[in-house]
Amino acid sequence: MSQNQTYNVAIVGATGAVGQQLLNTIESRNFPIKNLSLLSSKRSAGKAINFKGKEHTVEEATPESFEGVDVAFFSAGGSVSKALAPEAVKRGTVVIDNTSAFRMDKDVPLVVPEVNEAALHQHNGIIANPNCSTIQMVVALEPIRQKFGLTKVIVSTYQAVSGAGAQAVQEMYDETKAILEGRSFTPEILPVSSDEKHYQIAFNAIPQIDKFEENGYTFEEMKMINETKKIMGMPELEVAATCVRLPVEIGHSESVYIEIEESNRQAQELKQSLEGAAGVVVQDNPSEQLYPMPALAVGKNDVFVGRIRKDLDRDNGFHLWVVSDNLLKGAAWNSVQIAESLIKLELI
Amino acid sequence: MSQNQTYNVAIVGATGAVGQQLLNTIESRNFPIKNLSLLSSKRSAGKAINFKGKEHTVEEATPESFEGVDVAFFSAGGSVSKALAPEAVKRGTVVIDNTSAFRMDKDVPLVVPEVNEAALHQHNGIIANPNCSTIQMVVALEPIRQKFGLTKVIVSTYQAVSGAGAQAVQEMYDETKAILEGRSFTPEILPVSSDEKHYQIAFNAIPQIDKFEENGYTFEEMKMINETKKIMGMPELEVAATCVRLPVEIGHSESVYIEIEESNRQAQELKQSLEGAAGVVVQDNPSEQLYPMPALAVGKNDVFVGRIRKDLDRDNGFHLWVVSDNLLKGAAWNSVQIAESLIKLELI
Structure with missing residues (x-):
């Protein structure tokens, strides 16, 4: 895919602290978004979040939420990632997971772009964002x-x-x-x-x-x-x-x-x-x-x-x-960097 | 000197944080005091401090303050120790110094009683209390x-x-x-x-x-x-x-x-x-x-x-x-421990 393309992006855990920082970072980086889906637990669904001057309603994350999504940022806890990341991958979404759910999986690259960007080539749908520290x-x-x-x-x-x-x-x-x-x-x-x-x-x-x-x-x-x-x-x-x-x-x-x-x-x-x-x-x-x-x-x-x-x-x-x-290099910014690297390397 | 003896004690820097803790510790340990002199800079002289129910007036520390003093705790900054500790020693006082003034002097024992109490035998009038950390x-x-x-x-x-x-x-x-x-x-x-x-x-x-x-x-x-x-x-x-x-x-x-x-x-x-x-x-x-x-x-x-x-x-x-x-083991308590060790070892 070319660098002028735009992408359907989902954020799982949009109402949390890292979710907020993800939105700020995506906006300040002018990340090439086609459609943005803000997802959360059932409890937080229905909330309104402003992004680039437009109201978005937060929806409950379900397997079907990922139909047509190119890249999804997960930041809603390990159990949500474990349940829904494989569902997203099944639907063709590339998942950038900010929880510890998959970090030590042999088949999941654990990426800090300044250190091991090339590991992204081995991804099988899920890329793990390491622990902040x-x-x-x-x-x-x-x-x-x-x-x-x-x-x-x-x-x-x-x-x-x-x-x-x-x-x-x-x-x-x-x-x-x-x-x-x-x-x-x-x-x-x-x-x-x-x-x-x-x-x-x-x-x-x-x-x-x-x-x-x-x-x-x-x-x-x-x-x-x-x-x-x-x-x-x-x-x-x-x-x-x-x-x-x-x-x-x-x-x-x-x-x-x-x-x-x-x-x-x-x-x-x-x-x-x-x-x-x-x-x-x-x-x-x-x-x-x-x-x-x-x-x-x-x-x-x-x-x-x-x-x-x-x-x-x-x-x-x-x-x-x-x-x-x-919350930035330790979470949101590193996740967005991974997405930018995926685009640069034409991996999404 | 025997363990039933009492001592003339001076505290230099009596109005400071460590000075206060020294007084508390001396009181709670029931340290064998004959006379207590509370000394300070000219600026703090005149203040009244209560010790064991008795008011003591803080006096300005001068070389003459140490006449007849058996043991003096110094905790008023390195420059005060450098100026007055040798004057105290000249008058027969054993100085326990809580500043860094003499810690690395070859002739001054640097003592934590649990570790090197025996070093007290080498003292030449001044014993240094180490840095708190x-x-x-x-x-x-x-x-x-x-x-x-x-x-x-x-x-x-x-x-x-x-x-x-x-x-x-x-x-x-x-x-x-x-x-x-x-x-x-x-x-x-x-x-x-x-x-x-x-x-x-x-x-x-x-x-x-x-x-x-x-x-x-x-x-x-x-x-x-x-x-x-x-x-x-x-x-x-x-x-x-x-x-x-x-x-x-x-x-x-x-x-x-x-x-x-x-x-x-x-x-x-x-x-x-x-x-x-x-x-x-x-x-x-x-x-x-x-x-x-x-x-x-x-x-x-x-x-x-x-x-x-x-x-x-x-x-x-x-x-x-x-x-x-x-403020305790890092300063006041270690200093009082040193004084107790000096008594136990019959070094004052």
């Missing part, structure tokens, strides 16, 4: 891997509450207000709405994102570990993660330690490999107190990298501080 | 080092605003309130009051604590690196640190990756070495969502350790999450 990290690691090789990654995250959904954000603000006013507040959402215990996030840090696996790691930590290896095509890469939720609305930060293959490299060389790399903005000048922070990354598509330092003990060790808007 | 980490590392050896430490911190002083705490709350009410707010204190630029801490994370050194690390990061080696008596220990300020009032958290000397050890064995270790409370049960958090550590003297996991790639790699009240 993984995406921003691999964007920062790929230029380094290309120039110097990469053998080990240890990441500690500083993740925003919006990654847990709109209700979690509301809880953070309500709770913060209650604490400032000296009122008591009983959290019911964070750290994980479906888990048993809930903890204060305001003026606190919670070392749990998603539920725990049997091995003592959380699912979020295992996602970062497994998805990084898959996206970078390096099953042998050593990856470890500790994931922590902070009282920040938007913007994930990551303290990343890496070991590269090459010896005798300096921080300045890694910095140069990142400057001008696709999707990366280097913010790194200690003498001017320039470094990335979540409050400055909100609303931007880029991955910001700073605090680039050589380890003082290991010649091949380096430290980075990586920040990005978890 | 260092203290809690070494308390968690020492039991592991004793049983399994220790070769490498990589820490990413999640530090509370109270570490930057009472004004910084006020700024965080004022700024949070302003943001909730949609008002603009211009920060003037954080991340470092004496540095040029100031940034929002509310709903943000700032990867700068203290000023930057020439090598791209902050002074806080270099303190953690150098002090850890000195306290543990291991100049060869590999230590790396990334220090980050969070919108949390009290309680530092640390994501710590370590490599031990021994092979074929399991997380359960490290956990056992920490259970019952001096100053440590293990909070580690993923199935019950039990892990340390700053909001639960406030007001407690212990160092809380959880999320103890074996690295999935390196047999000798492990991950820990370490939380403590930075």
Whole structure:
């Protein structure tokens, strides 16, 4: 299909936080839309959403919703994706799925265009959008891997509450207000709405994102570990993660330690490999107190990298501080990028 | 001197946040005081402070203030310690200094009693209390080092605003309130009051604590690196640190990756070495969502350790999450512990 063509697009989960960001991104990118279907659960169906000055009524997502749809963005939870993505594919739709439902499937490409756009050629109808905290990290690691090789990654995250959904954000603000006013507040959402215990996030840090696996790691930590290896095509890469939720609305930060293959490299060389790399903005000048922070990354598509330092003990060790808007590069923007890549590669 | 003896005690910086915690701790420990002198800068002199039901007037600290003082706790900034600690020592006072003024001096023991109490025997009048983020980490590392050896430490911190002083705490709350009410707010204190630029801490994370050194690390990061080696008596220990300020009032958290000397050890064995270790409370049960958090550590003297996991790639790699009240074990409580050790060892 040519680049002047337009496409029938569906958004599943149009009323959610990522759905909203998808609409904003599609509009700001002037994505070539013929028809737009906004889909949701039965509960949210009937709502009106404005897109490019036109009211769209949100409809309940059913298998039949995908008849004639060229590309569908799924962002309504793993169970919806599992039920409806195969139905969409059956009807000829290419699905870009923002949930974890298919990410580790052998037959599903897990794509961050700056890193492994070519994997899109292997798609069988479904393309998975990686976990938000993984995406921003691999964007920062790929230029380094290309120039110097990469053998080990240890990441500690500083993740925003919006990654847990709109209700979690509301809880953070309500709770913060209650604490400032000296009122008591009983959290019911964070750290994980479906888990048993809930903890204060305001003026606190919670070392749990998603539920725990049997091995003592959380699912979020295992996602970062497994998805990084898959996206970078390096099953042998050593990856470890500790994931922590902070009282920040938007913007994930990551303290990343890496070991590269090459010896005798300096921080300045890694910095140069990142400057001008696709999707990366280097913010790194200690003498001017320039470094990335979540409050400055909100609303931007880029991955910001700073605090680039050589380890003082290991010649091949380096430290980075990586920040990005978890709702944009971590979700909506990466999904739209995948769709743009599919068009560019003539895969839809 | 015997354990039934009482001592003339001075607190320099009595009106500050740590000074207040020192008074609370001395009172709750029933420290054997004969006379108590509360000292401060000229600016704060004249204030009245209640201790054990008796009003004490704060006096300006001068060299003569230390005549007849047995032990003095200094917590009024590095320049005050540099000027007055030697004057106190000249007059026979043993100084426990909570600033960074003398920490790396060869002749000054840097002491965390759970780790290197014996170093007190080498004191020459001044004993340095380590940096808050260092203290809690070494308390968690020492039991592991004793049983399994220790070769490498990589820490990413999640530090509370109270570490930057009472004004910084006020700024965080004022700024949070302003943001909730949609008002603009211009920060003037954080991340470092004496540095040029100031940034929002509310709903943000700032990867700068203290000023930057020439090598791209902050002074806080270099303190953690150098002090850890000195306290543990291991100049060869590999230590790396990334220090980050969070919108949390009290309680530092640390994501710590370590490599031990021994092979074929399991997380359960490290956990056992920490259970019952001096100053440590293990909070580690993923199935019950039990892990340390700053909001639960406030007001407690212990160092809380959880999320103890074996690295999935390196047999000798492990991950820990370490939380403590930075004003207590990180400052006041460790200082009072040092004084108690001095009495126990008959060194004052």
